[in-house]
Amino acid sequence: MGGKAILFVVLGFSLTFLLIGQNYNRITLRANDNMTNYANSEISHNIALSGANIACNAFYIDPTWTAGYSNVSCQGGTFSVTCQTLDAVKLIKSIKCISTFQGFNGYSLNTYHDTIIVTLQPSRFSRFAYYSTSEGGTIYWATGDTVKGPLQTQDYLRVSGNPVFLGMVGTKLGVVKKNGSADHPQFLGGLLTGSNVPINSAGVSSVESFALTNGFEFSGHDTVYLNFKGDSLKYRYAWNAKDTTKLISAMVPNGVLFVKGGTARIKGTVKGQLTLGCSQVSTKGGNVYLDSSIAYNSNPITNPSSTDIFGVVAQNNFVIEDNTQNNNSVTIQASIYCQTGSFTADNYSTRGYDGYINLLGGIVQNVRGAVGVIGSGGTITNGFSKNYSYDRRFMFSAPPNFPNTGLYNVISWYE
Amino acid sequence: MGYATILDIAGSILIGAMLLGIILKLNNTASWSIYSNAGELNCQTNLTNMSMMLESDFRKIDYCSDNTNIQDPANAILAADTTSIKFISDLNKDGKMDTVYYYLGPATELNSTANPRDKILYRIVNNAAKLGSDAGITRFYIVYYDINGDTVHTPVASASLSLINDIELNMNIENVTIDSSRANSYWRQARLTVPNIKHR
Numbered sequence: 001m002g003g004k005a006i007l008f009v010v011l012g013f014s015l016t017f018l019l020i021g022q023n024y025n026r027i028t029l030r031a032n033d034n035m036t037n038y039a040n041s042e043i044s045h046n047i048a049l050s051g052a053n054i055a056c057n058a059f060y061i062d063p064t065w066t067a068g069y070s071n072v073s074c075q076g077g078t079f080s081v082t083c084q085t086l087d088a089v090k091l092i093k094s095i096k097c098i099s100t101f102q103g104f105n106g107y108s109l110n111t112y113h114d115t116i117i118v119t120l121q122p123s124r125f126s127r128f129a130y131y132s133t134s135e136g137g138t139i140y141w142a143t144g145d146t147v148k149g150p151l152q153t154q155d156y157l158r159v160s161g162n163p164v165f166l167g168m169v170g171t172k173l174g175v176v177k178k179n180g181s182a183d184h185p186q187f188l189g190g191l192l193t194g195s196n197v198p199i200n201s202a203g204v205s206s207v208e209s210f211a212l213t214n215g216f217e218f219s220g221h222d223t224v225y226l227n228f229k230g231d232s233l234k235y236r237y238a239w240n241a242k243d244t245t246k247l248i249s250a251m252v253p254n255g256v257l258f259v260k261g262g263t264a265r266i267k268g269t270v271k272g273q274l275t276l277g278c279s280q281v282s283t284k285g286g287n288v289y290l291d292s293s294i295a296y297n298s299n300p301i302t303n304p305s306s307t308d309i310f311g312v313v314a315q316n317n318f319v320i321e322d323n324t325q326n327n328n329s330v331t332i333q334a335s336i337y338c339q340t341g342s343f344t345a346d347n348y349s350t351r352g353y354d355g356y357i358n359l360l361g362g363i364v365q366n367v368r369g370a371v372g373v374i375g376s377g378g379t380i381t382n383g384f385s386k387n388y389s390y391d392r393r394f395m396f397s398a399p400p401n402f403p404n405t406g407l408y409n410v411i412s413w414y415e
Numbered sequence: 416m417g418y419a420t421i422l423d424i425a426g427s428i429l430i431g432a433m434l435l436g437i438i439l440k441l442n443n444t445a446s447w448s449i450y451s452n453a454g455e456l457n458c459q460t461n462l463t464n465m466s467m468m469l470e471s472d473f474r475k476i477d478y479c480s481d482n483t484n485i486q487d488p489a490n491a492i493l494a495a496d497t498t499s500i501k502f503i504s505d506l507n508k509d510g511k512m513d514t515v516y517y518y519l520g521p522a523t524e525l526n527s528t529a530n531p532r533d534k535i536l537y538r539i540v541n542n543a544a545k546l547g548s549d550a551g552i553t554r555f556y557i558v559y560y561d562i563n564g565d566t567v568h569t570p571v572a573s574a575s576l577s578l579i580n581d582i583e584l585n586m587n588i589e590n591v592t593i594d595s596s597r598a599n600s601y602w603r604q605a606r607l608t609v610p611n612i613k614h615r
């Protein structure tokens with residue numbers, strides 16, 4: 001009898017311990033499963049991230065790359081990449097990377113997937129707040145200078161003191177500090193040395209091809225006077241000739257206006273999206289002169305939803321004319337592209353002090369041009385002071401068919 | 416009935432009482448341990464769920480599925496403080512930007528729980544009602560870094576919001592049902608890269 005009772009007691013305790021043990025094990029396993037699930041998800045995410053980055057690199061090396069990848073081994077899993085054109089006109093493309101990773105969760109082998117979608121669009125020169133192929137000798141960015149958007153130079157970036165660069169700065173040759181360690185330039189948007197973005201030598205001709213397709217080209221005139229009047233354009237071929245007025249939307253459906261082999265002289269108010277190109281033929285033309293301020297009909301500073309966008313693509317120079325309209329500050333709202341020349345002011349060293357250049361947009365020039373002269377007291381004695389602002393809409397938008405850099409920008413990244 | 420029988424009965428009662436005591440103690444200890452371990456499991460589950468949700472949302476800052484409606488990355492973060500952040504994102508991929516607002520509520524909101532330190536982390540999308548659950552969050556704080564890896568001080572001034580380049584998320588979760596430091600899980604996303612604000 002006593003032996004049986006002891007047996008029951010032992011069996012009872014064993015059963016109790018088994019139940020308690022099972023509960024412990026279940027909780028431990030669930031905790032383990034939970035962490036394993038999180039870890040597996042992260043591995044799957046990292047594989048997708050790696051695949052997307054590898055694909056972006058392939059796309060950077062060859063912008064025509066569409067092959068994608070299929071089941072490439074990575075970190076114990078695989079990824080597959082497909083490329084797709086989202087907009088055949090704007091050349092917007094998408095890279096989709098799907099990862100596959102098999103990991104144990106509990107006693108079962110589970111499959112984890114993650115997806116990353118990258119959207120890219122051609123990078124236009126209008127994206128730069130400032131671009132130069134040559135900095136024009138030894139001009140320094142100095143204390144007090146602030147560049148509010150992306151900057152790229154194919155030259156050395158020469159700095160003195162504490163200039164501030166709010167956007168990404170790229171320099172092909174590197175940074176030169178005039179005063180060595182005493183200079184503290186602030187690159188708040190990052191600095192990329194060795195960055196190579198050569199100017200598009202076919203930029204003007206590409207704009208012309210679009211003007212011929214569905215835009216408008218002035219040809220055979222030494223000078224074309226263009227006075228933008230919102231929806232319409234007044235133009236003439238001599239200063240004392242009579243204006244012809246046309247509705248811009250009917251005249252240039254694709255928004256590309258071109259002056260071939262002549263000089264364009266511009267002023268007025270721009271409404272809508274417009275690009276003005278100007279080419280040199282033989283030795284004639286290729287320069288754009290600013291006769292008076294040119295501004296948007298709807299100012300994007302006061303109206304962020306403004307859709308007015310203007311670009312000037314000159315083969316040679318963009319020149320601020322030395323005249324009475326421009327002797328008390330000028331306003332320029334556009335992205336200016338000078339393929340072989342500079343953004344400059346006429347007679348900048350001999351004209352009087354003419355106030356500020358109030359620029360909203362960007363300047364892309366082959367050689368950095370001068371717009372004024374600094375006197376011995378450190379103030380501008382001739383020409384213009386600079387008040388340049390970057391039009392941040394140019395980060396994602398561009399004037400119609402503005403020259404591209406040959407590269408693509410990531411405009412959207414989905415994880 | 417002799418002495419031997421009385422001794423047997425007394426001995427049986429004594430041994431029975433001891434066994435009963437052992438069983439009761441065992442049951443009590445086992446219950447408490449399982450309760451405590453289940454609390455730890457809850458902490459861990461809450462932590463992984465919350466961290467996956469935070470990672471998913473924060474990685475989508477300034478994302479928009481409609482490539483004609485992409486917003487300036489400089490304006491992607493609308494407000495940033497140590498325990499709160501407001502940003503824009505196309506969370507439901509409908510091509511329209513949503514406003515997402517995270518903030519940590521005060522501990523006094525959860526006076527009824529056994530843990531005096533737990534707070535609610537609220538998530539508000541657009542003008543919808545605020546959503547939050549008592550996941551046992553006792554600490555939640557965000558550190559912001561600029562492109563050079565320097566800390567952007569909080570509360571971040573409007574003019575400095577565009578300087579934010581990386582985000583560090585920190586979260587501490589405790590068991591809500593007991594005031595014990597045993598069930599305590601900590602998570603840190605040391606540098607959460609927000610890809611859509613990189614191309615400023």
